Amino acid sequence: MTQIKSHIPKIRFKEFSGEWEEGKINKFTSYVDYRGRGPIKTESGIFLITAKNIKKGYIDYNCSKEYVAEDNYLNVMSKGLPKKGDILFTTEAPLGNIGQIENENIALAQRVIKFRGKENVSNNFLLYYMLSDYFQKLIIKKAIGSTVIGIQGKILHNLIINLPQFPEQQKIASFLSSVDEKIENIKEKKKNIEEYKKGVMQKFFKQEIRFKDEIGREFGEWEDKKLGEVATFLKGKGVSKSDIIENGINQCIRYGELYTEYGETIRSIKSRTNLNINDSILSIKNDVIIPASGETQIDIATASCILNDDIILGGDLNIIRGKFNGVFLSYYLNSIKKIDIARLSQGISVVHLYSSQLKSLNIQLPSLPEQQKIVDFLSEIDEKIEKVSEELDKMEEFKQGLLQGMFV
Secondary structure, three states: OOOOOOOOOOOOOOOOOOOOEEEEHHHHEEEEEOOOOOOOEEOOOEEEEOOOOEOEOOEOOOOOOEEEOHHHHHHHOOOOOOOOOOEEEEEEOOEEEEEEOOOOOEEEOOOEEEEEEOOOOOHHHHHHHHHOHHHHHHHHHHOEOOOOOEOOHHHHOOOEEEEOOHHHHHHHHHHHHHHHHHHHHHHHHHHHHHHHHHHHHHHHHOOOOOOEOOOOOEOOOOEEEEHHHHEEEEEOOOOOHHHEOOOOOEEEEOOOHHHHOOOOEEOOOOEEEOOOHHHOOEOOOOOEEEEOEEOOHHHHOOOEEEOOOOOEEOOOEEEEEEOOOHHHHHHHHHOOOHHHHHHHOEOOOOEEOOHHHHOOOEEEEOOHHHHHHHHHHHHHHHHHHHHHHHHHHHHHHHHHHHHHHOOO
C-alpha cells in the first residue's frame, strides 16, 4: 500500500493548521535563467554576481570581484532585471547555494537562476525554503553529472514543492530572520573580541604595554636572540589521513589540523590513531609546532603550543622545543613574527618551511615571569572567544534544526 506523504511540517506555529499547498516551482514563482549568455567582463563597472559569490543564504561580495560595463548592462540583463528581494539559485559549481538580492545595481552571470515569488508568495520565505534540508535533498536527487553535479532548468522549474498560506510564510520567514540576526550579532561579538586580541598582541610584542612583577617592579629588557639559540628542532613523522581512526588508542596531530582545528594552544586533541608510539615522534608538553608545508606562505606561518605529553606528531610538522613558555612563543610567532616566517618559506604550488630557516628567525624574549603574565592575559581573551564560539555553534545548530523541521 502506497503511503501518502503529509504536507504538514513537524515544527509549526500553533495558530496554523491544515496541509500546505502542493505545486510546481513555476506555479509559485517567476524565474529567469541566465545560462547561455556569457557576459563580457571589465575591470570596473557594474558588479557581476557569479555562482562563486552566492553562498548558503547570503551573497559574498568579497570572494570574487568581477564587473560588466555600464553601457553593456541592459544587454547582459536583457532576460530580466533584478529587484531587491529576488532569490538567486546556483545551478552548478556549486549546486544549490542560495542568496537574496539586497542591491539592485548588479548584473547576474551564467549558472545563476533568479526567482521571484508570485502573488501571495513571500521571497523571504522562499529564501529559507530553498535553504531547507527538504529542498536541498530534492535538488540533489534530481541533479545530474559526476565530477560536477548540476540541475537542468526544465527539471528545477517543475520540481514539486509545498507552500503554506501567506500569513504562515511571513511568520516563518520573520522568525528565521530573527534567528539569523542573533547569529550575526554573535559573529560580530566574536569578531570584535578577536580584533581586540590582535591589537593588544601587537602592543605587547612591540613592548608598548609592559607588565610589572608581583611587587610592582619593572621587568628587565627583552633579549635579542635567534630562534635557533633558544630552541632545538625536530620533525614529525608519518600519520597519513588513512591512519586516522575514530576510536584509535593514541592521540595524534596532523599538520593540516593546525589550519582548521587549533589556535595558539592545543589542549584537547581532535584525532586518534592506532600507530605504534614506539615508531612515532611524541610531543613533550610546551612543544611549539609549525607546519612544514602548506598552500600559501601566510598560512604556513601558524604556530601552536601543545599542552600534552606523548601526542603522536605527524609528518610535515616542525617541532620547536626549548626552555621558554611555549604558549608565549606561539602568540608571539602568530602575531608580530607571522610575516617574517612567511618570508622564510619557499615554493609556489606547495610552500615549504624548514627548521634551518626557522633557526635564523630573529626574536625578542622577555623573562619567563613576564612571558607568563602575557600568556595569562591573552588566555583570558581566548576563553572569551571560545565561549562566544560555543554560543555561535549552538545558535547555528538551532537554526539547522528549524530548517529540517519547519518545511515539507
